[in-house]
Each structure stands twice: as structure tokens, then as C-alpha cells.
Amino acid sequence: MSDRPRLCDVPAHAHGRFRRDPLMALVAMGVDMLSWIDGFAEPPETGLGRPQQYFDVVVTERHLVAQDENVVAVTFELPDGGQLPNWRPGAHLDIELPSGALRQYSLCGDPADRTRYRIAVRFIPDGRGGSAEVHQGLPVGSQLRIGLPRNAFPLAIGGYNQRTSAIRLIAGGIGITPILPMIALLEQTGMPWTMIYCGRTADSMAFLPELEVYGDKITVHCDAESGFATPAQLMGDLSGTLAVYSCGPPPMVDALRAALADRPDVEFHYERFSAAPVVDGREFDIQLAITGETLTVGAEQTALDAILSVRPDATYSCQQGFCRSCAVRVLDGTPEHRSTALSPQELDAGYFLPCVSRAKGTLTVEL
The missing domain is CATH 2.40.30.10 (Translation factors)
Incomplete structure (x- = not known):
């Protein structure tokens, strides 16, 4: 584990003139100018697809x-x-x-x-x-x-040639957690932003005192008092808005995806805090090589759920295709990968993620 900062951790310039903010890069890095300049060409590092340390x-x-x-x-x-x-x-x-x-x-x-x-x-x-x-x-x-920290939900603002515009933040319940640091960075860079924070009741909503300093930039919506927020309420006025960032329950995220489907001018970035439903699923079979059992995975069921029905001790965590803890090796059959978290080497070795990925025909896995 190195104490040396990485240029990929320096945020972008607020007005899109540089891929990374030069002043913040110099302060954060404390390295020679050539290394500083070279770092502007580095792609954002997510940590996904690499062995965890x-x-x-x-x-x-x-x-x-x-x-x-x-x-x-x-x-x-x-x-x-x-x-x-x-x-x-x-x-x-x-x-x-x-x-x-x-x-x-x-x-x-x-x-x-x-x-x-x-x-x-x-x-x-x-x-x-x-x-x-x-x-x-x-x-x-x-x-x-x-x-080591991984990032499947990065805040990408002020990139090279990207126009300066407003950001809309939408948090549902405990989905406020990844949004909090985004607010701090937006304030630091001077990027305009607004947010709606939804929860069942005010008492159930975390960090409200911490958010009071931002005044009317934040709208607090309590479902018990006002009913569930509509997509229009969640999005607010999107005039001049570059992107929407949302973290919350699947119904909220799905409603936003549908509402923004005809807005190609607005980027939509989101993270769920529970698994998404299976889309376009087809029934297939999984054979467990060690026991010889054959499991049928339903069209609306994940392969992980089928495995857990007979192997409740199987390792898993996020159920969304990015933590990689449920990865198993395919011994025979053709997987249909629905995640980008596995590295090329892991894919070549035959691994797949049963929490989101599926198959064409029967898969035999190393379980």
C-alpha cells in the first residue's frame, strides 16, 4: 500500500479547460512537473476488474x-x-x-x-x-x-471540452452516502448543483444537520408527509443541466431512467443499493461439478439465487455485478456476461458472475 497520491485522484477542472485541475494536482502530488503533466492523460481508475488488496x-x-x-x-x-x-x-x-x-x-x-x-x-x-x-x-x-476503495459510481465533472453546467443530485434513503462527497467536490470546484433528498420520514434520514449548511440548494422530501416523489419532482428544473446523479432504491432509479430516456442532452449516472430485476432473461441450467446437481435458473431469477437455494454458504455480496465476490469458474458451456467487473484475464480463465450474468444453454461450474 503506497502513501503516494495518484494523479487519477485529482478532480477535473471546473470549467472544462483541463481533464484534471492543475492547481489541485500540484498541491496533491508534490511531484515534478513532468509527472504532473503526464498524469492528465490517465483515465479515471475505478478499481474494478483488478484483484482486491x-x-x-x-x-x-x-x-x-x-x-x-x-x-x-x-x-x-x-x-x-x-x-x-x-x-x-x-x-x-x-x-x-x-x-x-x-x-x-x-x-x-x-x-x-x-x-x-x-x-x-x-x-x-x-x-x-x-x-x-x-x-x-x-x-x-x-x-x-x-x-482498497473501488468506484462504480464516479462523479465526472468538468472534463476536457465538457461544457460547464449544473448537476442534479438525487438521493433516496441511505443512498445519501455516496452523494455527500459529491456535494463537497461540487462546492470545491464551483460547479452549480441542486439536490433532492427523499426519505420515509425526517427522523429516518441521515446527516440532515450536516446538510443544513447548503440551504435551499437541497430539497428534503418526506414520503410520509408528501407521498412518493414523482419523476418531475425528483428531476426538478433540468434547464442547463449537464448530468443527473442518483443513488437509491430500484423503483426510484427505474422511474428516473424512464423519465430521462428522451433527454439525450442529460447524462444519467446512478447506483442502486439493492439488486436490479433480471431483464430479458431466459431459462437455463447450471450443473454443479462437485455434487453433480443440475439447477434450473428461471427467466426472472439470477443464477446466484439458484445456487444459494442448494448452497446457502456460497460467497456473495453486492448482487449487482461489481464486487466480484460471487465469481465462479465455468468448466463447460457459454456464459452470457452482463458485467464489466471481470478482468480480461479472469474472463479468459472462464470466470463469470452468477449474480447478474446468464448463459446460452447449460453451464457447468466449479462448485
Whole structure:
């Protein structure tokens, strides 16, 4: 793990004149001018498709950040108090919980503070156990392993030749977590932005006091008082808007996708915090090589769900095709890949992701 900052972590210039902000690059890097110039040609690094590297951290703070006491913010630091790897708004962490479960949580702290990472987790009583473990099993002083930050939801603003325009942010529930650092970066670069933050009730919504400093740039919408927000309410006035960034439940994201389908002038970037439904699925079979069992995967079912029905101990986490923890190797058959998270080497080795990918015919997998 290197303490040296990377140029790919420097944000773009606010007005589109440079692919990366020159002043911030100089401050962040502290390296010679040639290295600084070379870095402007680097593509954004997401961390996806590379082998994950884990390291130890310790829990140094815990705070309840919603009035209903069901959202806890947890801060991690290195045991020696050193500097953590850089990250950009939209990034998440792979976290190995004490039980051995692997979960992904968005970073919601300050990317400029390299001494600590912050996540926030809502307690889900009928969930898969990860949120309960974070709420009940990670006291201050706990040590655990986390992976290098990955980013499947990067904020891309002010790129080369990109016009300066407004950004619309839309957060639903705990989807506020990746949005918080985006707000900080937009403020830092001077890019115009507005946001709507939706939740069941005001008491259930995290970080409201932290957001008060932004005044009327943020609209808080409580479903219990005003009903579910319509796509028009979610999008607001898109005049002059370059892009919409949204994180929230699938119904909200799907409604926005439909509403923005006829707006090619507006980029739509989104992240779900639960699995998307299967689209254009066809029934196929999976044979487990070790046991010889053959499972039928329904047209609207994921291969992972079919595997879990007979192998509940199978490893998985995000169920959205980016964490790669559920990857299995195909021994026979033709997979239909529906994720870009696997590296070319992993694809050549025959791996596929049963949480999102499908098959043409029967697949035999190494399980």
C-alpha cells in the first residue's frame, strides 16, 4: 500500500479547460512537473476488474446520524495512524466483517482527509445480517480488514471540452452516502448543483444537520408527509443541466431512467443499493461439478439465487455485478456476461458472475 497520491485522484477542472485541475494536482502530488503533466492523460481508475488488496483498520468512532437511531456512521483508521489510500466521490469499500461476511458500503467522509474513512449503514431487520453486525458488532477499537476503495459510481465533472453546467443530485434513503462527497467536490470546484433528498420520514434520514449548511440548494422530501416523489419532482428544473446523479432504491432509479430516456442532452449516472430485476432473461441450467446437481435458473431469477437455494454458504455480496465476490469458474458451456467487473484475464480463465450474468444453454461450474 503506497502513501503516494495518484494523479487519477485529482478532480477535473471546473470549467472544462483541463481533464484534471492543475492547481489541485500540484498541491496533491508534490511531484515534478513532468509527472504532473503526464498524469492528465490517465483515465479515471475505478478499481474494478483488478484483484482486491485487503489491509487492517481499526474502528475509531461511531455515531448515530439519524433521529430514529437506525443509521450509524463508523470511522476507520490505520492501526499506526498513517495515511490511507486515496479515493474519489462515489467510491465504496469492500469490508470483511468479523463473521467473515463480505459487504460493500459507500464512503461518505472527506476524500481530502487521508487519515480516516467513514461509512454509514442503515439497520435492516430482515436483511442478510451485514447491517446488524455493523450496528451491534463493531465497537470502537474493533479491528477488521477492508479492501482498497473501488468506484462504480464516479462523479465526472468538468472534463476536457465538457461544457460547464449544473448537476442534479438525487438521493433516496441511505443512498445519501455516496452523494455527500459529491456535494463537497461540487462546492470545491464551483460547479452549480441542486439536490433532492427523499426519505420515509425526517427522523429516518441521515446527516440532515450536516446538510443544513447548503440551504435551499437541497430539497428534503418526506414520503410520509408528501407521498412518493414523482419523476418531475425528483428531476426538478433540468434547464442547463449537464448530468443527473442518483443513488437509491430500484423503483426510484427505474422511474428516473424512464423519465430521462428522451433527454439525450442529460447524462444519467446512478447506483442502486439493492439488486436490479433480471431483464430479458431466459431459462437455463447450471450443473454443479462437485455434487453433480443440475439447477434450473428461471427467466426472472439470477443464477446466484439458484445456487444459494442448494448452497446457502456460497460467497456473495453486492448482487449487482461489481464486487466480484460471487465469481465462479465455468468448466463447460457459454456464459452470457452482463458485467464489466471481470478482468480480461479472469474472463479468459472462464470466470463469470452468477449474480447478474446468464448463459446460452447449460453451464457447468466449479462448485
